[in-house]
Amino acid sequence: MPVDQIANLAQKAKLASNKLASFKDDLKSKALTEYAREIERNKEKILVANQKDIENAKAQSISKALLDRLKLDESKLNSVMTGIDQIAKMPDPIGKIELARELDHGLELFRITCPIGLIGVVFESRPDALPQIASLCLKSGNGIILKGGSEAEHSNKILFDCLIKACTKTGIPTDAFALLSSRSEFSELLKAEQYVDLIIPRGSNELVRSIQASTNIKVLGHADGVCHIYIDSSADWDKVAPIVIDAKIQYPAACNAVETILIHESIAPQMVIGLCHALKLRNVEIKCDKRTKTFLPTEFDAQITDAWHTEYGDLTVAVKIVKDIEEAIEHINKFGSGHTECMIGEDKDAFEKFFTEINSAGIYLNASTRFADGYRYGFGAEVGISTSNMHPRGPVGIEGLVTYKYKLVGNGQIVSDYVGKDARKFIHRDLH
Amino acid sequence: MPVDQIANLAQKAKLASNKLASFKDDLKSKALTEYAREIERNKEKILVANQKDIENAKAQSISKALLDRLKLDESKLNSVMTGIDQIAKMPDPIGKIELARELDHGLELFRITCPIGLIGVVFESRPDALPQIASLCLKSGNGIILKGGSEAEHSNKILFDCLIKACTKTGIPTDAFALLSSRSEFSELLKAEQYVDLIIPRGSNELVRSIQASTNIKVLGHADGVCHIYIDSSADWDKVAPIVIDAKIQYPAACNAVETILIHESIAPQMVIGLCHALKLRNVEIKCDKRTKTFLPTEFDAQITDAWHTEYGDLTVAVKIVKDIEEAIEHINKFGSGHTECMIGEDKDAFEKFFTEINSAGIYLNASTRFADGYRYGFGAEVGISTSNMHPRGPVGIEGLVTYKYKLVGNGQIVSDYVGKDARKFIHRDLH
Numbered sequence: 001m002p003v004d005q006i007a008n009l010a011q012k013a014k015l016a017s018n019k020l021a022s023f024k025d026d027l028k029s030k031a032l033t034e035y036a037r038e039i040e041r042n043k044e045k046i047l048v049a050n051q052k053d054i055e056n057a058k059a060q061s062i063s064k065a066l067l068d069r070l071k072l073d074e075s076k077l078n079s080v081m082t083g084i085d086q087i088a089k090m091p092d093p094i095g096k097i098e099l100a101r102e103l104d105h106g107l108e109l110f111r112i113t114c115p116i117g118l119i120g121v122v123f124e125s126r127p128d129a130l131p132q133i134a135s136l137c138l139k140s141g142n143g144i145i146l147k148g149g150s151e152a153e154h155s156n157k158i159l160f161d162c163l164i165k166a167c168t169k170t171g172i173p174t175d176a177f178a179l180l181s182s183r184s185e186f187s188e189l190l191k192a193e194q195y196v197d198l199i200i201p202r203g204s205n206e207l208v209r210s211i212q213a214s215t216n217i218k219v220l221g222h223a224d225g226v227c228h229i230y231i232d233s234s235a236d237w238d239k240v241a242p243i244v245i246d247a248k249i250q251y252p253a254a255c256n257a258v259e260t261i262l263i264h265e266s267i268a269p270q271m272v273i274g275l276c277h278a279l280k281l282r283n284v285e286i287k288c289d290k291r292t293k294t295f296l297p298t299e300f301d302a303q304i305t306d307a308w309h310t311e312y313g314d315l316t317v318a319v320k321i322v323k324d325i326e327e328a329i330e331h332i333n334k335f336g337s338g339h340t341e342c343m344i345g346e347d348k349d350a351f352e353k354f355f356t357e358i359n360s361a362g363i364y365l366n367a368s369t370r371f372a373d374g375y376r377y378g379f380g381a382e383v384g385i386s387t388s389n390m391h392p393r394g395p396v397g398i399e400g401l402v403t404y405k406y407k408l409v410g411n412g413q414i415v416s417d418y419v420g421k422d423a424r425k426f427i428h429r430d431l432h
Numbered sequence: 433m434p435v436d437q438i439a440n441l442a443q444k445a446k447l448a449s450n451k452l453a454s455f456k457d458d459l460k461s462k463a464l465t466e467y468a469r470e471i472e473r474n475k476e477k478i479l480v481a482n483q484k485d486i487e488n489a490k491a492q493s494i495s496k497a498l499l500d501r502l503k504l505d506e507s508k509l510n511s512v513m514t515g516i517d518q519i520a521k522m523p524d525p526i527g528k529i530e531l532a533r534e535l536d537h538g539l540e541l542f543r544i545t546c547p548i549g550l551i552g553v554v555f556e557s558r559p560d561a562l563p564q565i566a567s568l569c570l571k572s573g574n575g576i577i578l579k580g581g582s583e584a585e586h587s588n589k590i591l592f593d594c595l596i597k598a599c600t601k602t603g604i605p606t607d608a609f610a611l612l613s614s615r616s617e618f619s620e621l622l623k624a625e626q627y628v629d630l631i632i633p634r635g636s637n638e639l640v641r642s643i644q645a646s647t648n649i650k651v652l653g654h655a656d657g658v659c660h661i662y663i664d665s666s667a668d669w670d671k672v673a674p675i676v677i678d679a680k681i682q683y684p685a686a687c688n689a690v691e692t693i694l695i696h697e698s699i700a701p702q703m704v705i706g707l708c709h710a711l712k713l714r715n716v717e718i719k720c721d722k723r724t725k726t727f728l729p730t731e732f733d734a735q736i737t738d739a740w741h742t743e744y745g746d747l748t749v750a751v752k753i754v755k756d757i758e759e760a761i762e763h764i765n766k767f768g769s770g771h772t773e774c775m776i777g778e779d780k781d782a783f784e785k786f787f788t789e790i791n792s793a794g795i796y797l798n799a800s801t802r803f804a805d806g807y808r809y810g811f812g813a814e815v816g817i818s819t820s821n822m823h824p825r826g827p828v829g830i831e832g833l834v835t836y837k838y839k840l841v842g843n844g845q846i847v848s849d850y851v852g853k854d855a856r857k858f859i860h861r862d863l864h
Contacts, residue, residue: 018765022788101810107799109809116821117791197821218822239844246846333450355839356454359549367539367842376850377541377838378533378860389548389629390650391823394838406809406826407787410799412671414678418808428810 001180006188007195009178010145014118014195016175017143021115023172025092032088032135035166036081039131042162043077049154050127057151069125070152080131086380087135093402094141100431103408104424108431110407115141117197118176119401120189121383122147122211124203127155132381133200134163134177140401143176145196147186190215200383205255205311220396222387224337225255226311227369230328230354231271232345233264239366240271240344241278244317246368247342249282253313255385256340256372260308260318262328268321269295276300279317288319308335325350329357336360338387340372340394361387361394433612438620441610442577442627446550448607449575453547457524459602464520464567467598468513471563474594475509481586482559489583497685501557502584512563518812519567525834526573532863535840536856540863542839547573549629550608551833552621553815554579554643556635559587564813565634566595566609572833575608577628579618622647632815637687637743652828654819656769657687658743659801662760662786663703664777665696671798672703672776673710676749678800679774681714685745687817688772688804692740692750694760700753701727708732711749720751740767757782761789768792770819772804772826793819793826 001009039046050072057070099111119142123129130148137144148156160179167174180186189196190211199219201211208223229244247258263271272295276286280300287305288296296302305318308331312318322328332341340362343354355363362372372395374382379397386393392400417424433441471478482504489502531543551574555561562580569576580588592611599606612618621628622643631651633643640655661676679690695703704727708718712732719737720728728734737750740763744750754760764773772794775786787795794804804827806814811829818825824832849856 015762015765018761018789018791022785103803103808103810107803114788218820236844242844242846246848250846250848250851329450330447333447353454355837356546357450359450360837362838362840364840365842366844367840368846370847371535371539371840371842371845372838376535376847376858378535378858388650390835393835403822403825405787405792406794406804408794408796408799408803410797410803412668412674412798413803414674414682414800415802415808416678416682419682426808426810 001185003184003188006185007192010118010189010192010195012175013143013145013178016173017115017118019173020141020143020176021094023141025094027170027172028139028141029088031166031170031172032084032138034169035131035135035163036084036088038162038166039077039081039084039159042158043074046077046155046158047072049158052154053127053152062151066125066151070127072127072155076128080128083132083381084135087139087398090139090380090398093139093398098404102427102429102431104413104427107408107410107413111404112407113402114405116401116403118143118145118195120145120186120196120199120217122186122199122201122203122207124149124207125152127152127159129202130156130159131163133202133383134160136381136383136398136401140398142401145178145180145189147180147183150182153181187214190217193217202384220386220388220392220400221384222255222337222339224311224387225257225339226260226309226335226337227256227258227339228260228262228332228336228341229258229369230262230322230325230332230341230343231264231267232325232343232347232350233266234345234347234350235267236344236346236366240275243342243344243366243368244275245278245282247370248279248284248317249315250368250370252315254370256369257313258317258342258369259310259312260320260335262320262322262331263292264325264328265321265323268292272296272319272321276302276319283315285316286319287316289321291321292319309337311337325353329354332358332360338389339385340364340369342367342369359389361385433617435616435620438617439624439627442550442621442624444607445575445577445610446627448605449547449550451605452573452575452608453526455573455604457526459604460571460573461520463598463602463604464516464570466601467563467567467595468516468520470594470598471509471513471516471591474590475506478509478587478590479504481590484586485559485584494583498557498583502559504559504587508560512560515564515813516567519571519830522571522812522830525571525830530836534861534863535858536845537859539840539842539845542841543836544839545834546837548833548835550575550577550627552577552618552628552631552649554618554631554633554635554639555581556639557581557584559584559591561634562588562591563595565632565815566592568813568815568830568833572830574833577610577612577621579612579615582614585613619646622649625649634816652818652820652824652832653816654687654769654771656743656819657689657771658692658741658767658769659688659690659771660692660694660764660768660773661690661801662694662754662757662764662773662775663696663699664757664775664779664782665698666777666779666782667699668776668778668798673707675774675776675798675800676707677710677714679802680711680716680749681747682800682802684747686802688801689745690749690774690801691742691744692752692767694752694754694763695724696757696760697753697755700724704728704751704753708734708751715747717748718751719748721753723753724751741769743769757785761786764790764792770821771817772796772801774799774801791821793817
């Protein structure tokens with residue numbers, strides 16, 4: 001598509017999105033169920049298209065990790081269909097009354113959930129992200145303009161076609177959905193702030209950062225995931241190694257993997273030695289402060305660092321000794337990215353302090369930071385994790401794709417009657 | 433203060449804000465009550481300081497409207513104190529559990545409200561805005577850096593000193609609060625995105641726009657208030673003139689005043705004549721589309737316009753005839769600012785369509801757009817009105833000054849146990 005057409009496309013999608021807001025939940029759920037069936041019916045075609053993408057990718061000698069993400073198989077498609085069916089069955093996120101208040105007799109105020117509008121999504125490699133994100137947007141009544149990785153072009157195209165067919169069959173206007181095919185098209189979309197309400201980038205930190213820098217539209221996501229584990233003096237030693245190892249090695253590239261371990265000085269000597277041994281055994285490289293280094297045998301060869309705001313994303317972890325919980329909190333607030341932090345300890349008061357004074361989306365006690373995920377939180381699915389201070393924050397599921405409007409229903413009320421002397425008084429009575 | 437000190441000031445305030453998050457509601461409420469008493473005790477001093485500001489302003493031949501806003505008197509100060517006492521009595525907005533879910537036995541997830549952090553507020557002329565905003569921030573556990581209008585310098589200083597005295601007496605750290613005195617200091621604060629979580633500008637659209645353009649920090653507010661009234665064919669004629677007149681003339685400079693009237697063509701001839709007469713009688717100037725003009729007697733001298741995205745802010749209103757409710761909705765979505773729109777009509781289905789398909793913070797049936805206000809909504813007070821699509825939206829009271837964190841409490845759980853074969857299954861049971 002010529003890039004000068006993108007603003008038109010976005011305008012049309014935005015207009016159609018406004019209509020989408022009025023579709024009832026049963027119709028949206030029907031379209032989703034239909035979408036899953038459409039994928040089922042086209043399974044063979046999808047796998048053939050995916051095979052083509054795989055071969056092209058191989059010809060460009062793409063990394064094994066990328067190939068794994070790119071590859072679709074029967075089992076991945078089954079998960080996709082199960083996921084869509086689950087989203088279809090979720091309660092309607094739209095039209096929920098969050099506040100109902102009588103301002104005066106015959107003057108009633110409601111705050112009601114509604115779709116955000118039109119959402120631009122860019123995602124890398126994984127074609128199974130497309131049906132997941134599209135389903136969440138459809139269920140929440142949002143229009144969506146998608147841009148997948150060019151390496152998954154054929155897979156994405158057919159997965160998108162299935163969506164369009166399902167909507168057409170169900171009578172949902174398809175102008176609210178579009179699939180872009182080039183980066184330059186998406187760059188143009190980032191300028192269409194009149195029509196696009198939210199951008200969701202799913203991919204590397206570099207992708208998120210470059211998008212944040214190039215648009216005035218609100219971007220949902222996180223550019224960093226510098227997660228911490230603080231081991232308090234009250235820690236149950238049996239819990240330490242399993243949690244730290246899970247948080248570091250279960251999926252080191254994930255944004256919720258741990259990057260820095262802070263150890264209370266009162267337990268430092270033995271804890272440093274024990275924990276670092278356990279990590280070394282699992283090939284985790286250790287960077288540390290000077291003091292930690294003094295506790296480690298020379299053969300450890302741990303590198304001294306002071307680059308505490310580093311997301312390693314691999315089998316590397318930073319270790320630092322802190323004087324007390326105060327220093328741990330200050331360190332995290334200073335060097336963290338607002339993602340997820342864990343305290344290992346049995347002192348509940350210390351944890352309350354840790355929870356209250358740290359400014360991050362997730363604050364854990366005795367659990368791996370890797371739990372920070374929409375599926376694990378029971379949201380069914382997630383569009384991403386937000387490290388913003390404001391809503392939506394943390395793992396963002398379908399609830400993060402809705403906003404609200406105020407509805408005021410009167411029968412001719414005017415403000416003049418409520419000012420000056422003999423003014424009418426507001427009642428402000430909540431309706432239940 | 434030298435501008436190179438501002439980042440330090442913000443850092444210090446941010447650190448103190450983290451502590452503020454842990455103060456219990458009774459202490460914050462006590463500090464607020466103390467604040468009101470401190471203002472009471474210093475009433476004379478405040479009025480003397482305000483008199484100085486008034487005299488300086490007069491010497492600079494400032495407009496009457498500005499002088500009115502600048503002037504404090506016994507009655508305004510009484511309202512300020514009543515307002516603070518009301519905020520003190522409001523339920524604690526912090527620590528509310530919005531979600532409680534058992535992910536697995538012994539692994540519990542909570543979503544809990546918490547302060548946003550450090551808020552920068554810039555406001556113009558009205559010194560009574562200072563105690564109102566500061567009280568909302570204190571009650572919600574947020575630190576605040578204020579910058580008032582230079583014309584209110586003496587009044588602001590003493591109102592701020594009263595806050596500091598009240599906090600000191602109550603034992604609340606005062607590093608979380610600061611008052612800036614120059615524009616260049618505030619410009620510097622806009623760069624401190626590491627420490628400042630939210631900027632709230634209270635003032636003209638120009639102020640809001642210039643701040644939005646010069647910071648990466650989230651700005652809460654609205655740059656425009658282009659509100660509409662659509663008169664449906666089902667309108668009860670007796671309701672039309674009172675609502676339109678109230679929405680236009682009760683306070684024309686307000687952002688929730690109406691700027692454009694859309695009239696359904698089936699009732700246009702008489703409605704246009706009747707309504708425009710009523711407006712003219714109240715000295716409201718009319719701008720209109722060509723078709724409306726044809727219905728108006730020549731002595732009306734209405735100017736033809738097509739600048740539909742105009743916030744007049746004075747006794748001027750635009751009038752346009754629309755074919756149907758569809759055209760009204762499209763017009764509002766295209767030219768509106770997402771603030772507040774009203775439909776006058778008795779057809780409930782038409783209103784549902786109007787409500788659902790328009791993307792604005794407030795959608796009203798048969799009530800003046802001037803109701804869009806935190807006090808009228810029963811929020812006690814407001815820090816501003818947000819025309820953002822996302823939270824917080826519309827009039828923003830104390831609830832808009834809180835965000836949330838996820839708390840996960842476990843006893844050693846790791847993610848590895850929940851993946852692969854023989855994986856543990858999540859329970860995802862909501863706790864009530």
